Amino acid sequence: MKRILFVCLGNICRSPAADGIMQHIVRQRGLGGDLVIDSAGTYAGHTGELPDARMRRAASRRGYDLTHRARQIREEDFAGFDMIVVMDDMNYENVHRLAPSREDARKIFRMREFFRRHPGWSYVPDPYYEGAEGFELVLDMLEDGCEGILEYLGN
Template structure:
């Protein structure tokens, strides 16, 4: 019996927030020595960037923190609801899109908001899209994603 926890991070285009969350979560579980217990991936609700690397501005902001983002963008598929235990949306729009895509009520119960896991950003209800923002937007998103990924791991360890 495979007891891996499978986590899918989701944003709109899968080129900024979700691949960064994917990279951050990979590093956190590696540092804690529990990488073998997890399968981590990311996808977007919009497929227009399919096959692309993450946004170059996100890649450079992430690399300054030691994250190498090499994920190739893909769109969320119905089978993701079967394959993953947790589907983590970056904002309300993607949360709603995922709920519409969910093939069943049971599948919809796997959908969470990233902000639910953020401890150091209690005033924020979603992870903002940095695509149209400057440098600070990317830094804020990375801060929130580090916070949220740590929160996810904490919440899973309490189960």
């Protein structure tokens, strides 16, 4: 069983969307017993909140139900997860500083490492300050990245 934690800044747009997309794909493929998926943010200011309403609407149109409640990543997450997938370089730096050891730091991946259809992107942009197109682009990128993660894991 592999355990994957998706991480962005506030855990209200990108990482809960990645969480919801991966949960959806896992259910569709019957891999529920093989993967444990969660998400968190590097910032605690949105703790307990649902994902951003705009992201929930955009995701819902694609069949994803985003019900995760925001939480902040903790040092203990390194013991609880095999992969910690971050959305951008700032997330990477913040999560890397939190890693209790070099071995734990090797669990950190950038979502861009799993893109197959978005090779020109070096990060998943934060759609919080964007219009509807920004949320659609992020969902496209996360669908691509989640499929890439499953390929990486051999599923």
